[in-house]
Amino acid sequence: MILSDAEWQAVELSLKVSTLAVICSLPLGILMAWILVRCDFPGKALLDSVIHLPLVLPPVVVGYLLLVAMGRRGFIGEWLYQWFGFSFAFSWRGAALASAVVAFPLMVRAIRLALEAVDTRLEQAARTLGAGRWRVFFTITLPLTLPGIIVGTVLGFARSLGEFGATITFVSNIPGETRTLPLAMYTLIETPGAEGAAARLCVIAVVLALASLLVSEWLARWGRKRLGA
Amino acid sequence: MLELNFSQQLGNHQLTINQQLPAKGITAIFGVSGAGKTSLINAISGLTQPQQGSIRLNGRVLSDANSGVNLPPEKRRVGYVFQDARLFPHYRVRGNLQYGMAKSMQPQFDSLVQLLGIEPLLTRFPWSLSGGEKQRVAIGRALLSAPEILLLDEPLASLDIPRKRELLPYLQKLAQQVDIPLLYVSHSLDEILQLADNVLVLDEGKVKAFGALEQVWGSSAMRPWLPRAEQSSVLRVQVLEQHPHYQMTAVSLGDQHIWVSRLELPLKTPLRIRIQSADVSLVLQPPVNSSIRNVLPARVVELLEIEGQVEVRLQIGHRELWARITPWARDELAIKPGMWLYAQIKSVSITP
Numbered sequence: 001m002i003l004s005d006a007e008w009q010a011v012e013l014s015l016k017v018s019t020l021a022v023i024c025s026l027p028l029g030i031l032m033a034w035i036l037v038r039c040d041f042p043g044k045a046l047l048d049s050v051i052h053l054p055l056v057l058p059p060v061v062v063g064y065l066l067l068v069a070m071g072r073r074g075f076i077g078e079w080l081y082q083w084f085g086f087s088f089a090f091s092w093r094g095a096a097l098a099s100a101v102v103a104f105p106l107m108v109r110a111i112r113l114a115l116e117a118v119d120t121r122l123e124q125a126a127r128t129l130g131a132g133r134w135r136v137f138f139t140i141t142l143p144l145t146l147p148g149i150i151v152g153t154v155l156g157f158a159r160s161l162g163e164f165g166a167t168i169t170f171v172s173n174i175p176g177e178t179r180t181l182p183l184a185m186y187t188l189i190e191t192p193g194a195e196g197a198a199a200r201l202c203v204i205a206v207v208l209a210l211a212s213l214l215v216s217e218w219l220a221r222w223g224r225k226r227l228g229a
Numbered sequence: 230m231l232e233l234n235f236s237q238q239l240g241n242h243q244l245t246i247n248q249q250l251p252a253k254g255i256t257a258i259f260g261v262s263g264a265g266k267t268s269l270i271n272a273i274s275g276l277t278q279p280q281q282g283s284i285r286l287n288g289r290v291l292s293d294a295n296s297g298v299n300l301p302p303e304k305r306r307v308g309y310v311f312q313d314a315r316l317f318p319h320y321r322v323r324g325n326l327q328y329g330m331a332k333s334m335q336p337q338f339d340s341l342v343q344l345l346g347i348e349p350l351l352t353r354f355p356w357s358l359s360g361g362e363k364q365r366v367a368i369g370r371a372l373l374s375a376p377e378i379l380l381l382d383e384p385l386a387s388l389d390i391p392r393k394r395e396l397l398p399y400l401q402k403l404a405q406q407v408d409i410p411l412l413y414v415s416h417s418l419d420e421i422l423q424l425a426d427n428v429l430v431l432d433e434g435k436v437k438a439f440g441a442l443e444q445v446w447g448s449s450a451m452r453p454w455l456p457r458a459e460q461s462s463v464l465r466v467q468v469l470e471q472h473p474h475y476q477m478t479a480v481s482l483g484d485q486h487i488w489v490s491r492l493e494l495p496l497k498t499p500l501r502i503r504i505q506s507a508d509v510s511l512v513l514q515p516p517v518n519s520s521i522r523n524v525l526p527a528r529v530v531e532l533l534e535i536e537g538q539v540e541v542r543l544q545i546g547h548r549e550l551w552a553r554i555t556p557w558a559r560d561e562l563a564i565k566p567g568m569w570l571y572a573q574i575k576s577v578s579i580t581p
Contacts, residue, residue: 125315127302128274129329129374139328143319 003204007197009176010184011204017092017180018160021100022107022153029104029152030145033111054166055105063169066098070170094171095178099160107156114148115141147223154216161208181205231273231378231410235282235292239268244434250427252287255404255411257425257442259418259454264431266414270380273412274309275302286377308376312383314363316355322366323351331375338373344406345369345399361392365399372407379407382414393420400424418459422446422503422580430454443501447549452533452540460506460540462550463580468498477522483546488522489577501580506540508575509552513562515571523574525550529566532559543572550574 003011036048054062070077072089081087088094118141126136142149164182171178173187181201188198231250236243244265250256258266271277273284275291283293286307292299316325326347330338342348345365355363364384371379384400385393397420404411404424415421421428421442428445430437438450445451446463455461466480466487476491480502489502515524527543527550534540539559541552552572554564564570 119315121311121313122315122317124276124302125309125311126317126328128276128305128307128309129370130303130306130331131329132301132303140317 059165110152
């Protein structure tokens with residue numbers, strides 16, 4: 001194997017954390033984008049701002065807020081632990097949560113743009129053809145939003161891969177549990193004489209980022225072809 | 230039968246309609262832009278909701294403001310062909326056609342596709358179709374959802390003239406073969422003449438006239454609407470006889486007959502003829518030695534002055550014919566309602 005065990009562990013963990021973060025936040029991201037585009041209600045601007053908050057807050061602040069809310073002693077975390085025996089604290093699930101929160105605004109923005117471009121007149125046409133609201137959503141709205149969903153997913157995934165501040169603040173830097181690629185890199189930089197190992201990790205990070213960009217480009221092209229544009 | 234009895238606010242004015250539309254044939258909804266034509270069919274399809282009154286289709290309540298019933302579009306069984314076709318870009322033609330296909334229509338898929346001439350298009354995506362092809366697919370898609378009525382919102386308006394010519398015959402064939410009523414929204418007199426059996430004239434949200442095309446066309450309510458080139462009479466006639474020596478055919482108009490250029494049609498074939506009012510001149514005495522073949526005795530019903538010209542409504546038997554003369558001729562011949570005279574018809578065009 002070209003990669004050492006520690007490197008492999010960090011890569012594997014990073015991919016696992018990012019994938020889980022994206023998969024779990026995608027349905028919520030689509031829902032939020034839909035609410036922001038199609039609904040009108042008082043407090044919509046506030047909701048919009050709250051969703052975008054992690055984009056402008058320092059990641060350390062996001063991590064600290066997560067610690068306060070979702071940690072073992074946090075006001076939600078304590079309740080979660082008592083009722084379900086489930087905790088985010090100092091586990092890779094917490095790293096996934098931190099990544100998801102930080103990546104969420106990017107995802108919502110991309111989906112929202114695509115959703116705004118969907119012609120509601122096509123949805124009307126579908127309804128006159130006998131399709132109910134849900135069928136229209138799944139057969140017309142969602143497929144036409146697909147390019148935006150792909151872009152949002154890839155952006156979210158890439159942002160999750162690079163997530164550092166919120167993760168280290170919320171779930172610390174535990175090898176094999178929360179030490180993702182950026183955290184491993186940080187650890188190596190802090191260690192005297194590990195420049196070579198840091199450079200290797202750096203190459204791995206570049207390759208991973210490049211691969212995800214290529215996949216996103218390929219997916220976007222496929223999506224555009226499906227839409228016949 | 231479609232029973233409309235509702236009112237709806239549209240910007241500055243109100244659409245008010247209380248009318249029953251027949252269960253068969255093409256009914257044209259005619260009016261200038263902003264007259265409320267599209268609002269009318271949007272209310273029927275359920276895309277908008279009237280503030281008052283009710284809409285019933287074949288006895289089924291689609292919308293009733295009093296009892297709070299308002300069926301969503303998907304439950305109305307109302308087919309809608311939009312002006313811009315609105316094909317789904319991510320489905321091929323076949324997918325578009327099958328999107329709303331009712332089980333009962335499955336056996337008719339092939340014959341309908343053939344009727345509309347869209348067989349070679351089935352595997353293509355909408356972006357690769359011409360405007361006329363898109364409209365044909367949209368018509369097929371709406372019909373396959375097994376609607377009880379089909380609404381067409383100016384399906385030809387966004388097409389250029391060659392595409393219009395291409396699509397019209399399909400619409401005519403469709404009208405003969407489909408046994409649901411068609412509501413055809415248009416502001417083009419030409420399309421209405423070629424397609425409609427009945428006409429409903431809308432003006433600023435009110436019904437100005439409704440009835441068989443020939444009657445509405447001939448009524449004085451319609452006169453101010455017709456642009457100068459369209460001032461004409463539309464008459465329903467039958468083939469009466471073929472001339473033994475000349476290439477001419479006689480068609481019956483009440484108890485009179487009119488000679489037109491030879492039509493290779495069997496006797497008694499019903500058809501529609503159109504006579505421009507500028508092609509009808511009036512004489513007080515039957516002319517002698519005239520080149521004009523068609524001279525019919527007629528009674529003057531009324532005179533309307535439109536844009537400096539006089540439109541004269543004539544009665545021939547139970548039929549009506551319009552003639553255009555100058556105010557000078559009117560004064561010199563002293564033409565008044567009730568007077569008998571002769572109408573000379575210079576040319577007749579046949580519309581299908």
